[in-house]
Amino acid sequence: MNEPALKAAHPHNAARHPLPQRVSPAQALVWLKGGWGCFIGNPGVWIAISVIFIVMLFVLGLVPLLGWAVVLIGFPVMVAGMVLGCHAQAQGEPLRIEHLFAGLKVHAGNLALVGVFYLLGGLIAGFVSVIIVGGAALTGYIVEALAGLGLGLVSGVVLGSVAFSVLWVLLITALWFAAPLVVLRDTPPLDAMKLSLSACFSNFGAFVVLGVLIYVLIWVAMVPAGLGVLVLVPVLAGTVYSSYQDVFGEVPALPAPPDHVPPPEGTE
Known part of the structure; x- marks a missing residue:
């Protein structure tokens, strides 16, 4: 990816704190369609990017003790690279495998900070x-009733799972637009995550529909021996980019055809 293209991707004169727009829930389908459009624009390169992406996450995850932390910190960097690949396609530029690592050239430090916040x-x-589960078990123990202890453990596990799920959803919504905002808007990492959280909740209906659709697509992708994941990864990257453009008012997800210009008078 050439240097001018990287600079154009995040102009310093652009608003660093754009206001998210509200869209209808039906836009979730448009975002997925945009993600599919990015994939079919160059499926061979996208599949190669998916393979490298998955292998890198797997290898990093094998690092003893700190592997999982490295994966979480590096995840936004690679997502940003795929977003830049989608951006290049939207600008009529060729998609390249090295786009996956383009995030290392554009605000690598800020993207890593997004990963650190994700990890934390x-x-x-x-x-x-864990605190909720432990607190419920302790309550059951204090009442000195074996049945109470068992009930406390069950209720604690349920409440703990619910609390974890809610907090994880909040974390995912804070991460959804963070990478595009950092690399395309030059937004500071913490501000990018706050904006992402605000944008997702401003479009709660659209993201509920999108979440359900992605959940179904994950199961569908796992059916053919998991090979569908190689397609799902770039489709989701394109969906992130398409939704970012829609919510934050960027350029169209796919290049629009030029307007018809009538010939000058007196010519055929």
Whole structure:
């Protein structure tokens, strides 16, 4: 990816704190269609990017003790690279495998900070759920009733799971637009996550529909021995880019055809 294209992707004269727009729930289908459009624009390169992306996450996850932390911190960097690949396609530029690593050239530090916040959020979600389960078990023990202890454990596990799920959803919504905002709007990482959270809740209906559709697509992608994931990854990357453009008022997801210009008078 050439240097001018990287600079154009995040102009410093652009608004760093754009206001999210509200869209209808039906736009979730449009976003997925835009993601599919990005994929079919160059399926061979996208599949290669998916393979490298999945292998890198797997290998990093094997690193003892810190592997999972490295995966969470590096995840936004690679997502940003795929978003830049979608942006290049939308600008009529060729998609390249090295787009996956383009995030390392554009605000790598800020993208890594997004990953750090993602990691901390995940740790907090896990800690809160453990506290809830432990508190419920302790309550059952204090009342000195075996049945109460069992009931406390069951209710604690249920409440802990609910709390973890809610906090994780909040974390995902804070992450959804963060990478595009950092690389395309030059937005500071914490501000990008706050804007992402605000944008997702401003369009609650659209993201509920999108979440259900993605859940179904994940199961469908796993049916052919998991090979559908190689298609799902770029489709989701394109969906992130398409939804970002829609909510934050960027350029169209796919290049629009030029307007018809009538010939000058006196010519055929």
